[in-house]
Each structure stands twice: as structure tokens, then as C-alpha cells.
Amino acid sequence: MSLIQARGLRKSFRTGFLGRRVEAVRGVDLDVREGEIFGFIGPNGAGKTTTIKLLTGLILPTAGEAWIQGVPVSDPRSRQHLGFLPEGTFFHEYLTGAEFLDFHARLLGIPRDVRRQRIPELLQRVGIPHAADMRLRSYSKGMRQRAGLAQALIGDPDVLILDEPMSGLDPLGRKDVRDLILSLRDEGKTIFFSSHILADAEVICDQVAIIVRGRVVHQGYLDALLGQELSGVELVVEGIDENLFEQVQALAQRALVQGSRFQFEFDDEAEAEKALDWIRSEGGRIRSLVPRRRSLEDLFVEEAKKETHA
Amino acid sequence: MTAGANRIFVIAQNTYREAVREKLLYNLFAFSTLMILSSIVLAKMHLGYDERIYYDVGLAAIAFFGVLIAIFVGINLVYRELAQKTVYTMLAKPVHRWEFVVGKYAGLVSLLALEIGMMAALFMLVVWYKDTQFPIQLLYAIGLIFMELVLITAVALFFSSFTTPYLAAMFTVGLWIIGHLLADIRDFGNLPDAEGIRPITQALYWGLPNLDRLDLKGPAAAGQVIELGTVLSRALYALLYSAMLLIGAVALFQRRDFR
Numbered sequence: 400m401s402l403i404q405a406r407g408l409r410k411s412f413r414t415g416f417l418g419r420r421v422e423a424v425r426g427v428d429l430d431v432r433e434g435e436i437f438g439f440i441g442p443n444g445a446g447k448t449t450t451i452k453l454l455t456g457l458i459l460p461t462a463g464e465a466w467i468q469g470v471p472v473s474d475p476r477s478r479q480h481l482g483f484l485p486e487g488t489f490f491h492e493y494l495t496g497a498e499f500l501d502f503h504a505r506l507l508g509i510p511r512d513v514r515r516q517r518i519p520e521l522l523q524r525v526g527i528p529h530a531a532d533m534r535l536r537s538y539s540k541g542m543r544q545r546a547g548l549a550q551a552l553i554g555d556p557d558v559l560i561l562d563e564p565m566s567g568l569d570p571l572g573r574k575d576v577r578d579l580i581l582s583l584r585d586e587g588k589t590i591f592f593s594s595h596i597l598a599d600a601e602v603i604c605d606q607v608a609i610i611v612r613g614r615v616v617h618q619g620y621l622d623a624l625l626g627q628e629l630s631g632v633e634l635v636v637e638g639i640d641e642n643l644f645e646q647v648q649a650l651a652q653r654a655l656v657q658g659s660r661f662q663f664e665f666d667d668e669a670e671a672e673k674a675l676d677w678i679r680s681e682g683g684r685i686r687s688l689v690p691r692r693r694s695l696e697d698l699f700v701e702e703a704k705k706e707t708h709a
Numbered sequence: 710m711t712a713g714a715n716r717i718f719v720i721a722q723n724t725y726r727e728a729v730r731e732k733l734l735y736n737l738f739a740f741s742t743l744m745i746l747s748s749i750v751l752a753k754m755h756l757g758y759d760e761r762i763y764y765d766v767g768l769a770a771i772a773f774f775g776v777l778i779a780i781f782v783g784i785n786l787v788y789r790e791l792a793q794k795t796v797y798t799m800l801a802k803p804v805h806r807w808e809f810v811v812g813k814y815a816g817l818v819s820l821l822a823l824e825i826g827m828m829a830a831l832f833m834l835v836v837w838y839k840d841t842q843f844p845i846q847l848l849y850a851i852g853l854i855f856m857e858l859v860l861i862t863a864v865a866l867f868f869s870s871f872t873t874p875y876l877a878a879m880f881t882v883g884l885w886i887i888g889h890l891l892a893d894i895r896d897f898g899n900l901p902d903a904e905g906i907r908p909i910t911q912a913l914y915w916g917l918p919n920l921d922r923l924d925l926k927g928p929a930a931a932g933q934v935i936e937l938g939t940v941l942s943r944a945l946y947a948l949l950y951s952a953m954l955l956i957g958a959v960a961l962f963q964r965r966d967f968r
Binding site: 412452455456457458459475476477478479481483485487489490491492493494502503505506507508547550554560 | 712715716719720723726727730793794795797798799800801802803804805964966967968
């Protein structure tokens with residue numbers, strides 16, 4: 400069952416003095432199934448945030464429709480079981496962390512006794528239990544992002560829409576958010592998040608959609624999108640002389656000297672085999688031989704380039 | 710309380726909380742206190758007019774600082790929700806846009822009620838301290854000052870719903886000034902030489918909020934008799950006009966894209 404659906408979503412804005420019409424989203428279709436982590440990836444200005452604002456009812460579509468849990472997004476009831484983290488952490492700075500969560504919980508009509516229990520639990524879960532009584536204006540960027548996540552979770556939502564949840568976080572913070580998203584999926588929640596950090600998306604997503612210049616150019620499960628076939632081989636060797644290095648380098652797409660080690664990357668498996676034979680016959684030592692699969696980054700770069708040249 | 714009423718109450722309470730944590734509010738309140746207290750000194754300089762000076766200065770301070778708070782604190786509170794994008798997390802909940810507008814308005818009006826109440830209490834304290842009478846007309850005048858602020862806040866909210874805060878502040882101040890000059894504008898249009906612009910002056914007179922109708926400071930300070938019915942009918946006028954502006958603000962918010 401799709402918990403987030405969009406059909407033919409379009410949004411154009413008028414910009415500039417002459418009111419020139421710019422199409423930010425051009426016919427987006429989405430299907431996010433229950434219990435999935437769905438990555439919505441694309442370069443800056445691709446239309447990710449605009450699509451998210453359409454899904455959360457913050458802007459009105461020029462054409463097309465979207466539903467959350469089967470309810471049209473134009474109806475505020477579609478947001479009854481939705482948690483949302485906007486990009487850029489815009490919160491009421493005069494509130495303390497606990498007041499901020501209490502305010503959002505009350506907007507959802509959560510009873511006082513549940514709020515009292517849930518607020519400290521959530522602050523603990525996002526890693527800022529010490530900041531409950533600090534005003535948000537004194538929070539660091541990472542703490543704000545965590546407070547924003549707690550806000551998105553305050554209603555114990557079935558569906559989460561997170562706009563760039565890892566932005567502004569240090570590596571430890573990114574790992575915490577990744578782990579949090581995975582644990583939410585384990586609880587049965589459906590998570591739709593946008594990101595331009597492809598490594599994060601590749602690690603945690605079940606399904607991804609790549610949006611470029613307002614159009615979804617790829618959507619599907621990662622295995623299906625990236626395929627199982629090899630995209631190349633990475634070889635690390637030791638104990639070869641300069642002549643052999645130059646010979647192998649001519650076959651490889653990339654060669655790197657790391658002290659006594661030599662690293663080669665081959666796009667063609669047959670050429671890697673040939674290089675291996677040479678190295679073995681000359682007495683070189685093979686330290687690692689790693690097949691390389693097509694990555695999300697490879698796919699993303701290909702699509703971005705295609706669209707740019709289109 | 711229904712879910713909708715609860716959301717309006719929560720938004721109003723948060724608006725109120727934001728305002729009372731606002732430094733500008735305290736600065737304006739400090740100045741209004743100083744102005745009300747200055748009537749004691751001013752009265753000493755004008756022997757024989759003590760009573761009138763307490764009344765005039767007290768009512769003027771309440772009206773002037775009330776309008777400043779309504780325009781600048783009020784516009785700022787709505788603008789900030791939009792400019793700082795705090796509205797995103799609120800409207801991405803099951804909150805109707807009209808609930809947001811009404812909640813903000815209710816929060817601002819309750820702030821004004823507190824502010825007018827405190828200034829009026831200080832005013833009464835000064836009058837009591839100087840052993841002077843506090844006639845009921847003064848309370849009527851203060852009540853209508855409050856209604857004027859209720860109306861001005863609705864004007865500010867209306868303009869904030871579709872323009873920048875600077876323009877909204879300018880438009881609101883402009884309308885406040887014109888609103889007090891409507892009788893003069895109508896009289897000007899009624900001059901024999903002004904027949905060409907009479908439709909315009911008539912349209913302004915009947916279309917814009919007539920704030921002079923809400924100004925009973927002069928008669929109250931002069932000790933003139935003011936009927937309660939007059940006060941109530943003028944308060945009703947302010948309420949209806951505010952409701953109309955609020956409906957307009959809701960209609961504009963309903964179509965607005967939060968980019």
C-alpha cells in the first residue's frame with residue numbers, strides 16, 4: 400500500500416520583475432510504500448524541496464495531485480499522522496527545547512500526561528536530553544537539527560517527511576540520524592527523505608527517486624536501479640618495478656602510487672585479468688582485488704549529465 | 710474544546726508568549742509608564758488644570774503606545790512566522806490556515822488587552838494618588854482605544870498576509886492616519902469647488918475604517934456625558950470591520966505559497 404502518492408505534480412512560480420514563469424516541478428509521480436525508507440535525491444535546485452512542500456501542503460500545485468495515507472494533501476487531515484522536518488531548521492527561537500516540543504504536541508492535540516512522558520524520551524532519543532531547558536536560539540546547528548527531528552516525531556507519526564535531515568550535522572551526527580531513520584523503519588514507520596549526500600541514501604534506502612530539473616528521471620529499488628553487474632575492478636599490488644607499473648597504467652583507467660603499493664582501477668574486467676597475469680609473471684604481490692558495482696553516485700552523475708546536456 | 714479551537718488557542722498562547730519575551734514591548738511599555746507619570750510633573754506646572762492634565766496625558770499615552778505596540782509588535786510577530794519560516798512546521802500539522810490567522814490574531818489581541826489593562830491601571834493609580842476623581846467616561850474612552858487597537862491589529866494582519874513587513878507597517882500607519890482624518894476628507898469633498906473629487910472622498914469616507922468614531926478621549930477628559938449605547942455601537946462597528954479584515958486575511962493566506 401502506498402502511503403505517499405503523487406501523480407503528475409507540477410509547480411511553476413513567477414519570478415523577477417516581469418513575472419517570468421519558472422517550472423520548478425514538472426510532472427512528478429511518486430509511490431512510497433508502507434514501511435519503506437524512500438530517498439529523494441537530486442542536485443541543488445532540482446525541485447526536491449518544492450516537491451516536499453507540495454506534499455506537506457505548504458504550496459499549492461499548479462497541476463496534479465498528491466495523497467498521504469490516501470487523503471489529498473489539500474486536506475489538513477492528511478497531516479494528522481505525518482511528521483515533517485523542513486530544510487534549514489526554522490524554529491521559534493524564544494522557546495526552550497521542551498517548550499518547543501510541547502507546543503507542537505499541543506497542536507496535534509496530544510494529552511498532557513503523554514506529552515510529559517514523550518518529550519524527555521524524544522530529547523533523549525535524538526541525543527539532546529541536556530538541552531530541554533535551553534532556549535533554541537542558544538542551540539548549535541546540529542542541536543537544532545536534532546530538535547527538529549524530535550518535533551517531527553512528537554506525534555508518533557506513521558509517515559515522516561524529512562527534508563535534508565543530515566545537513567548541518569558532523570559525521571557522528573549523520574551516523575546518529577542514519578541509525579535513527581533505520582530504527583524508525585524497524586518500528587514500521589514510512590520515511591521519505593531528501594538528500595544530496597548520496598552515500599547516506601545508498602546505505603539506508605529501500606527505494607530512491609532521482610529528480611533532475613523538476614523531473615523524476617529514475618525511481619525504483621536500489622538493486623533494480625543499480626543492477627548486479629560489475630562496473631569495474633579495483634586492484635592493489637606491491638613489488639612491481641617502474642616498467643611494469645607503466646605497462647599496467649596504460650591498461651587501467653586510473654593508477655595511484657601509495658608508497659610501496661600501487662592501486663589501479665579498470666572499467667574492463669578482461670584488461671584487469673591481463674594486468675593480473677603480467678603482475679603474477681613478474682613476481683608482483685596482489686594485496687587486494689575488489690569488484691566494483693555501479694554506485695548511486697555513478698547513476699546520479701550520469702543522469703545529471705544527461706539532463707544538463709538535454 | 711474542539712480540536713480546531715484547541716489549535717487556535719495553542720497558536721494564540723504561543724503568539725502571546727513570543728510577544729511577552731520581546732524586548733521592544735518592554736521598551737514601549739517603559740516609555741508609556743514614563744509618559745503617564747510625567748502628568749504629575751506637568752500638572753504642577755499648570756496650576757488649576759491638574760485634573761484635565763492627568764486625564765489628557767493618561768489617555769494620550771495609552772492610545773499612542775497602544776498603537777505603536779499594535780503596529781510594530783503585531784506586524785513583527787506575523788512577519789517573523791513567515792520570514793523565519795516557523796510557519797512551516799505549524800502548517801505541516803493538521804492546522805487549517807484560517808486557524809493560524811485567527812490564532813495569531815487572538816494572541817495579539819490578548820497581548821493588547823494585557824497592555825491596555827496595565828496602562829489603564831497605572832493611569833488609575835496616578836489619578837487615585839493625586840486624589841482626583843476617575844469618572845466612568847474615562848473607562849469608556851479606554852475601552853474604545855482598545856477597540857481601535859483591535860481594528861488596527863486586523864489591518865496590520867491583513868497587510869501582512871500579502872506584503873512585506875515594511876510595506877505592511879507603512880500601509881497600516883497610513884491607514885491609521887487617514888482613519889483619523891476621514892471627516893476632514895469628507896468635508897473637503899463637500900466644498901463647492903471639489904465636486905470632481907467628491908466620489909473619491911465619499912468612497913474613502915464610507916470604505917475606510919473611521920477611527921475618529923473610536924476616539925472619545927477629548928469628550929471623556931472634558932467630563933462630557935457619554936452614553937453607554939454610543940460606546941457599544943462604536944465598539945460593534947470596530948468588531949465588524951475587524952471581522953471583515955480577518956476574513957480578507959484568511960482568504961489571502963488560503964492561496965498563499967509558503968516558498
